[in-house]
Ligand code: NDP
């Protein structure tokens with residue numbers, strides 16, 4: 449029997465890696481897609497085949513976590529074995545600008561998905577396993593290293609919404625005996641990372657500066673420390689959680705942290721650039737309340753899931769820098785050929 453997975457947030461960074469991972473395991477993958485006025489499927493286009501093509505195993509359904517009716521309908525239609533709830537307004541700084549929307553999608557959206565799950569399982573008698581994308585941001589002000597027993601001290605509307613979603617998930621597991629796991633994932637990055645998150649913002653800028661396409665990079669707090677891993681490694685942990693005998697919650701992290709300043713030094717150093725000549729502070733990128741230091745203790749995942757990260761921080765940044773230098777070179781070639789298009793997403797980079 450081919451297993452079926454349903455992924456919300458399939459067009460995001462993790463959605464793309466998870467889809468690749470599950471397709472390689474022989475799953476039929478279904479994803480929920482938001483309607484947008486421009487294409488938002490770049491990250492999964494290479495995985496999608498026309499449904500008329502034999503063996504096409506990726507199916508997309510329009511839907512939104514703000515719309516409980518559609519969630520319910522898609523769940524009934526797909527009848528998945530596993531649901532991965534990755535959809536979210538995932539930017540911490542943006543959550544201070546749009547707190548109500550963030551709560552609606554990240555907290556209430558999860559509740560809507562859980563309600564749909566509860567009813568579907570009750571009607572159909574099927575077993576459906578559910579993964580909830582929790583975040584190290586929920587630890588917020590708690591001292592590192594953080595593990596599953598560390599109390600949450602959320603420091604943003606995003607973190608508070610994710611903490612609410614976490615507790616909804618725990619409650620639905622206990623109250624209705626559902627197979628639900630909370631992943632508490634620390635930052636994970638890749639060449640597919642959104643360009644307003646700090647890792648990608650830095651590696652994009654380093655490549656463009658190297659190619660003479662920009663001169664300055666404006667950042668906020670350089671002293672914040674994060675535990676950065678590779679997204680490709682982290683989606684495996686999501687899947688492993690749903691393969692266990694019992695549902696549980698797990699921290700997923702590398703166990704090593706670095707400051708934003710170190711990230712910048714390594715990325716610019718990779719291209720032989722002196723970052724101090726290019727990086728400037730812009731207070732717009734500071735957060736009203738910052739999370740100073742996150743460093744995860746993933747010993748439970750190591751022990752019970754047999755999971756460990758394969759890529760270290762320096763290799764990750766090198767991978768991203770190499771990818772983004774290539775992008776900058778393509779942009780330069782296009783400009784030389786007379787295409788003076790602005791940098792992709794230029795208008796939205798002001799927020800992140
Ligand atoms: P991205 O921001 O790259 O992707 C978010 C996804 O959610 C996109 O597919 C987006 O769609 C979708 N989405 C946004 N709003 C809605 C909505 N209203 N209804 C349905 N879908 C929506 O995030 P990541 O892939 O990096 O992260 C995946 C999940 O893991 C998120 O929940 C995030 O909060 C969480 N997380 C991420 C970590 C990380 O370091 N990456 C660490 C810990 C947790 P669209 O493409 O249309 O915008």
Ligand code: GDR
Pocket residue numbers: 538539540541582583584585633634635636644645646647649666667668669670672673674708733734735738739800
């Ligand atoms: P984070 O990631 O908030 O940890 O959330 P982000 O990359 O946005 O910030 C990391 C740290 O860098 C500092 N910083 C800047 N951040 C951004 N975006 N832009 C800047 O210019 C800048 N300058 C300094 C931030 O202040 C912060 O301390 C990510 C998201 O993927 C969440 O969805 C996820 O839950 C957590 O990781 C774990």
